[in-house]
Amino acid sequence: MLFGRKNRKPIVIPAKQVKEWKYTTCNYCSTGCVIEIGVDEDKKIVTSRGHAGADVNRGKLCIKGLLEHDLFNSPGRGTEPLIRKKHYEAFEKTTWDTALDTSAEKIKEIQAKYGRDAFAVVSTGQLLTEEFYTLGKLVRGCIGTNNYDGNTTLCMASAVSGYKRSFGSDGPPGCYDDFEHTHCFMAFGSNLPEQHPVIYWRLKEALEKRKFPLIVVDPRVTMLAQFADIHLPITPGTDCVLINAMMHVIINEGLQDQDYIDANTQGFDEIKALVQDYDPKSAQHVCGIDEDTIRNVARIYANAPSAMSIWTMGINQSTHGSDGVCNINNLNLITGNIGKPGGTSLSITGQCNAMGTREWSSCSGLPGYRALEKPEHREEIANFWGIDSEFFPEKRGLTQTDIFPAIEAGLIKGLWLVATNPLTSMPNQARIRKAFENLEFLVVQDVYEDVETNKYSHVYFPASVWAEKEGCHTNTERRVNLISNVIPPYANSKPDFWIFNEMAKRFENGKKIKFPEQPEEAFNEMKHLSKGAGRTLDISGMSYEKIIAARGIQWPYREGDEGLKGEARLYGDGKFQTPNGKANLIPVKFFNNNEQPCKEYPFWLNSGRVVEHFHTRTRTGKIGNCNKFSPTPYMEMNPDAANDLGIAHQSYVRLTSRRGDAVVMVQLTQRVPRNMVFIPFHFHDCVNRLTLGLLDPYSRQPAFKQCSVRIEQVDQEEAARTNVESRTY
């Protein structure tokens, strides 16, 4: 001890007294980090830590994961099932039996009166895969509505659609290990440091070992854009033009991998013809990137021994998201960058189990990437479940974004929402609110009873969360990982798995189809359904035990596979899931149907994530050490633009669009251009009061990121009061 001190003061540091560490996977985003939850002698959760032996995160966690174990006892959690006759009446507590019976009766009543498809189900990317599979069984096999979708339509539908169109099947072909091998990394509308911090760390680790060019396409100077060797501040919604112009350079300069193209793709001539219309000289005026930069980037990408592209919502959430994905696939196919180490087209997924719902929930078809459109698939599943295949529709029904217009049109009268919050998450909130008012019956199944959408429900099912349940997730790189059941469900909440099983008992087919009691039995059914020659989505070699031993296994991992590793990459053999095994090169013609800034609404409105919040803030808004970093809605605005309008830093403003208005606090920063503002999407009664959300023609995903707004001054005291009122739960 220094400075003449002789008596030591006691050193007290909180000690967590962990008795046992329980294995789980994070329940927020799709990175798929493994978390060990520490429980004490009384089985109480006292701490958590990243699993240092897990390949995905190697011990690292982001802010949300580090604090995730604080969420179990959050305020606002649902304790008992609730029921009421009208949405404007007060809820009454009820029993699970009454809640389930009432819901089943109402579903049947609506279906009898208006037709089977008049009751819709919209789920999520947040459940466990076994739960998705069970929900699929319930909806496709028992309830029998074709209007069944997941909220993945708001985030990954375009990636799914683009993968299917290019490669014949969904499934990201790359993995995080590609960072270690690539010679050029290009990110389209993806801000890893903010949205997928641990994936960013994997990239950073690779970069520290071996420098390779980092190219970032983003209209906003995100941290990733700032760290990029080349930042392309693109005009919103013009990525197709940029990629076409890059391909123009590559093809006209003969930089493409012709051997790969000839052996493994079809449609090259059409692409070659199309890109002649996208000379960088003319393209530069559309996409806002000068022709020299386009040429430079195209050459770097094509000349790299291996190059990879990642993308997130900057591509997916646009009116041509699916086309954008196809075009990124085109770029990688013509440069021979699919299925090889460091060469890939990797969509960075949003929700923790968006992949699980895509694979197994039957939302867009039938389990295991099977299609309703294929009679042999309908037959196979019907036989396996023990029902008549005629019960299945012959083609896919409405997506989430088409279900709401169908409610407006009176075609859908009842809705069951599972772990999703459309009143906050859907574009054009005013329209969604009206749709809710038109429903005869709404069931909301959620972890939180204060979830905003619950304002319009007739029955509320309190669901258990994360480690109150057991089951699997699949992450961005196709890695199946396990969540162990660490603590019992909160109050009288129930695992979603149990809720679906109980609901199934109330339907005719539910008595024919087996609904196992344990998630692992459902997992075994999925394993069985994943077998088949040439299938990529094959998990038949996995078991819960093996998954824990391996800290997650990537599919395909087939029965009889040696070791504990699945295949790191898809399509390494050049064989795709198309009828003739060749990948499709799909010419993408640019069209511009976005709402553009104009005299009346002069600003682009861009939206996106912040690292401390997840989705509609139902969870992170209650964890103080997350929420404190953005406790109220705010907007990034260029100081020069603000100066023109007399708007001060950290004051409130009102934004108006053709849909409505929103009040936010202004953060002035040169991170955004003079004609654009950026608002995090997490807050209720905020950005989605303004958004337009035109739909992609293929994926039906809304274009959250392109619309226009006007900015007006507002009375500061009233705005502050509104702000506080909107933040109370």
Add this chain to the structure above:
Amino acid sequence: MSEIKDPVQSFDPATAKLGEEQKGRSNHWEVRTQEQPYAFLPEQPIKDQNRYGQLIDLVELTGLDANRPMFINDNPEVGSNPNRNKQHGFFFTADNCIGCHACEAACSEKNENPAHIAFRSVGYVEGGSYPDYKRMNISMACNHCDDPVCLKGCPTRAYTKHAEYGAVLQDPETCFGCGYCTWVCPYNAPQLDPIKGQVSKCNMCVDRLEVGLKPSCVSACIGNALDFGVIENTPENREQCKTSIPGFPDPEITHPNIRFQQTKTMPMEMSRTDSMPIKYHRDEKGSYKPVVDQKQGKARFWNLSRLNSRENPLVLFTLFAQAAFGLFSIPFVAALFGIAPFVEFMSSDMFFVLCVVSVVFTAFGLLMSVTHLGKPMRFYRGFNNLRHSPMAREGFGLSMLAAGGGLTALFALPLNQTINQWLSDWFDFDLTVLSSSLNLQNYILGAGLFALISGIGGIYYMCRCYRIKARPFWDHWQTGTSFVGNSLSLGATFAGAIIVSTILVQGADVTQALVVLLSCFSIGLAIEAIGLIGHNHDMNRAEHEGAASHYVQCTTFGKTYVMRNWLLGLNLIASLGLLTLASEGFSTFWILAAWIALALVNIFTAAIGRALFYILVIPTTMPGAFFWKNKGFEDHARDIGLANNPATGVAPLHH
């Protein structure tokens, strides 16, 4: 640990070794399953001295036994870290920080901190113009300085700088929540919790260090920005080892144990998003210096209601203590110099009253300072660090002023005819019996001198308390002129009230007393005014946080500031006029009436001046973020009630 070079290679689950993580390590912390190389402290050659010439081996420096346990949570085991007696520090690669809050979250999780308290915080500076825009995030906790100003400032001795790791640790159970360490620390490391009423801070994760693991914030870092090790060691893969980056305060203040890498070129000017009117400008050497950022324009406001702050008790404390010191000292010193009316006053019955009033003022001031504490019942700990802390010495000096004043009164009591009369009338008690053998005049002189010297010490250390390098607005000689000036002007006012009324009752001539007292009053005003002129001159020319404070003084409180200056100036002129009239024998009545008016104006201006002094100070803290560590947002959240939700991370103030 260090033999695993390539982390990618370690991920074949079939070959991963399990169950040997704790081998050869002490039991202070459970090492994670298959812990990764990044989490372990590296083995590197260690220098003998740091760049400031301080020995890095603290056992060599202190001569303590190398194998002493730290007794973390009473654990008697000695840590297994071979370098445990070396000074350690953080290494921050500013080029890499992505501002993801993982370090803050890992810290808060480990230390179980509520949302409004954080041992580590990330803020940022930004500059340039779209798309050539750069943001630099800065993650900062305690720098476990060579010269820990917190340790030296703390009056309770809550701080210890340990030979183990050179960790500067603070014991919240010793702390009484005065918050002085939060004033002196240039990096905002100690955290005063207004709810718990005590300070806590970064503990360097010494439990993890003992087993050879880096602190949990470092282990959690996602951007590969934070690192940790023996000081002056440059981590693997890093090329610089600097002591400063834009936004970081002058390292000469404390010799902080943090090193930086920042190789990427930043724009000429980096601004802060928080409400502090400070930005950073690159000088010809390439280092960044703070300059005033005129965020609120140049318009002047009154903002009188904002003069009312949670520092109100300190406004009262300092003013009453200074008034008490002047009240006692002016007549006492005047009497020592043999000035007749004061010599006579000292032998009058009213001298006892003056002493008592002085004691009451001091006691009231000290009581106010105690109410400012987070844990007022621990007030007695305030003298535990007389060796280093100016605050402990200030408190001690003023307590001794009160004690000396009290003793003086006590010794004056037997000579006080009025009180003796009362005692014998009412209690039939004769005090002089007890004291007849004592030489009371000498005792009074001795006790008075003791009070005088204590008071001088108290006021001197009161000034020293505010001469804080991390608070340039205060670290100016004007603090001294303000305190001495107010001691004289307020002391003369209250002394005048007692002495002049005594002389008037006695029917004697007050002219000489008035001249002396008015002189003190005027000198007090003049000293204060000179200080303010000098302060204004220096702050207008400075380019640091003090200049930013002065900018706020001239804008947000501009009208109030100008009014105070005019009133003070006019008051000085008027009091000099009054002094001239008094010495020429002008009507006592009118002089007294005028002086009462001037004295009231002086009390008003002194209170405004002192309130401004506390409200305006801008410390050399790290830049904040848009919400977190943004004083403007914190005030707003409290004003509008958002702070009532604990998840907002802004503690409501209960004062």
